[in-house]
Amino acid sequence: VDKDDMVPDMLVLPPGTDMHKHPLVTDGKVFLQGKASCMVAAALSPKPGWKVIDACAAPGNKTVHLAALMNGEGSIIACELNKERAKTLQHTVRRSGA
Numbered sequence: 732v733d734k735d736d737m738v739p740d741m742l743v744l745p746p747g748t749d750m751h752k753h754p755l756v757t758d759g760k761v762f763l764q765g766k767a768s769c770m771v772a773a774a775l776s777p778k779p780g781w782k783v784i785d786a787c788a789a790p791g792n793k794t795v796h797l798a799a800l801m802n803g804e805g806s807i808i809a810c811e812l813n814k815e816r817a818k819t820l821q822h823t824v825r826r827s828g829a
């Protein structure tokens with residue numbers, strides 16, 4: 732496992748690694764995302780106290796990444812059109828503790 736050289740807090744796993752059932756993932760301590768997806772919140776670099784809108788949010792990986800960067804201070808309005816995917820979004824947010 733390496734630290735990414737561009738995105739803070741991103742860990743790079745060897746190709747083919749499957750962490751989906753690892754307790755760090757199922758307990759919401761680690762979220763699985765490709766680097767391009769990780770770069771979105773990192774590029775915005777929201778500060779604690781900001782108000783952020785995540786307009787197309789489910790399953791919520793960027794929502795919880797934003798929340799982590801904001802260190803639990805501020806608010807994120809996470810919008811999702813699809814009802815079933817909105818449930819997944821809620822589950823992701825709960826799992827993250829955000």
Ligand SMILES: C[S@@+](CC[C@H](N)C(=O)[O-])C[C@H]1O[C@@H](n2cnc3c(N)ncnc32)[C@H](O)[C@@H]1O
Nearest residue numbers: 786787788789790791792793810811812813816
């Ligand atoms: C590619 S996914 C988003 C992935 C998410 N940003 C993440 O990082 O986990 C796009 C989502 O946008 C939702 N969506 C599409 N149009 C929307 C709209 N007008 N308002 C809210 N959500 C919308 C879709 O239902 C879908 O769940």
